Amino acid sequence: MDYFSINGLSRLDVKWSRLYNIDPNFLIPRANPHYELIMVADSPVFIQVGQEKYTLNGGDCLLLLPWEEHFAWKPGGGSFFWVQFSSDPSLELIDAGDNLTSLLKICHTSSNFLRTSTNEHAGKLIIPRLYTPSRRYECLHTFEIMINEFNKPKGYYHYRLNRCLAKLIEISAEDLLDKVMSDINLPASIITYQRLVEILNESYMLECTAASIERMLDRKYEYLCNIFKKYSGITINLYLQQLRIQRAKYLLRETEKSVQDIAFELSFENPLYFSKTFKKLEGLSPSHYRDKFQTLLSAGNPSLTKATAPNLY
Known part of the structure; x- marks a missing residue:
């Protein structure tokens, strides 16, 4: 499975967010210049990204890269929320297979504990390309808030949109981190x-x-x-x-x-x-x-x- 790292200080900028009810037009390949996070509201959703075919169920999330071509690989109904966004600096692709242990070094770089640390991995979050968040109802509600902000923009709505996106990413990163921590016993020496x-x-x-x-x-x-x-x-x-x-x-x-x-x-x-x-x-x-x-x-x-x-x- 692919994972992405995102700097905790990245500037996230939401470009657009909507609920998409799948129709025949989704059979036509499409792409956009931004990252796109999809979360299934009504399943199943049949989506192909490059050569990879996915069958997504309710609550499943999929992260697409800029200009990554995607479309329905077979006709069907369903619906999904989506948000397009940019990130500065960009997300970094991590090919870790299924070995989450290799991510532990990035998630918990020991020198980050030092007050004088300038480690480049400090504050980075790791998120999977495909995942089902444990707090999926909270994520679905967050998407609803984002769409409402777009439909009725007022005040500092763009700031609130970016906060919603950050929350979605944080939930994904926390889920993965919890899995890493439950699978790996840290040595007592690191506590000392x-x-x-x-x-x-x-x-x-x-x-x-x-x-x-x-x-x-x-x-x-x-x-x-x-x-x-x-x-x-x-x-x-x-x-x-x-x-x-x-x-x-x-x-x-x-x-x-x-x-x-x-x-x-x-x-x-x-x-x-x-x-x-x-x-x-x-x-x-x-x-x-x-x-x-x-x-x-x-x-x-x-x-x-x-x-x-x-x-x-």
């Missing part, structure tokens, strides 16, 4: 890893010693180092440095605290070690970072925001 990340996120401004971390988790520090490296790809010490430098950049931009005060606030041994660590991770010294930010701010750079400021260079 999650707890360790949580503790580091809460305690990075303090002096996190091996002894204090061992005490909080009741595990040997060597074991904790091993599982952290296994799931995140980096060491505990490096992650603590990343968290502290992430906070330091905010303090350099938004406060007038001295480099020395920031160093001690973030539990660095001394300002010199703080400056060396900052330059190692960011490519410039704390003072240079602050000066560069102030220069751009004074110049009235319209693209300079708190979100973009960390990437000054």
Whole structure:
């Protein structure tokens, strides 16, 4: 079976939505430039996509790609809801066969737990091409809401349409994720890893010693180092440095605290070690970072925001 991944931050844009009562015209091949999600209201629906023939029953959903030709492969009645939409970035096709285990890495990329993560798979949802949602009545009702919005557009109706589409995709992704989680037993070590990340996120401004971390988790520090490296790809010490430098950049931009005060606030041994660590991770010294930010701010750079400021260079 084919699956698609969609970025959790994708811009979804509903183009059209209707209830289609099948008639003889559906025997004629058709295609459109957008993604199309079909949900059967009255079955059966006989639909062919490319060379693949489907017999869809009530509640079944099928996702079509842009310009994918489809038509009825034999005469029949029935009806289905459909919504055409665009996605930026586009959906990615995943050929995983029937092996849902291969999707687990994308659904639960361990490094995504890290506050400093820039993993490209972070926040991605996985949806199947063909599925029957467990909450099918909720999905059918959502389609009815979408059609009503199209028939009687008012106010921020387009925003509401996109929210409805996002809800349909979320239900599909949750169903698949529930199936993955029920079929696969996650190792106990990943639970320990999650707890360790949580503790580091809460305690990075303090002096996190091996002894204090061992005490909080009741595990040997060597074991904790091993599982952290296994799931995140980096060491505990490096992650603590990343968290502290992430906070330091905010303090350099938004406060007038001295480099020395920031160093001690973030539990660095001394300002010199703080400056060396900052330059190692960011490519410039704390003072240079602050000066560069102030220069751009004074110049009235319209693209300079708190979100973009960390990437000054």
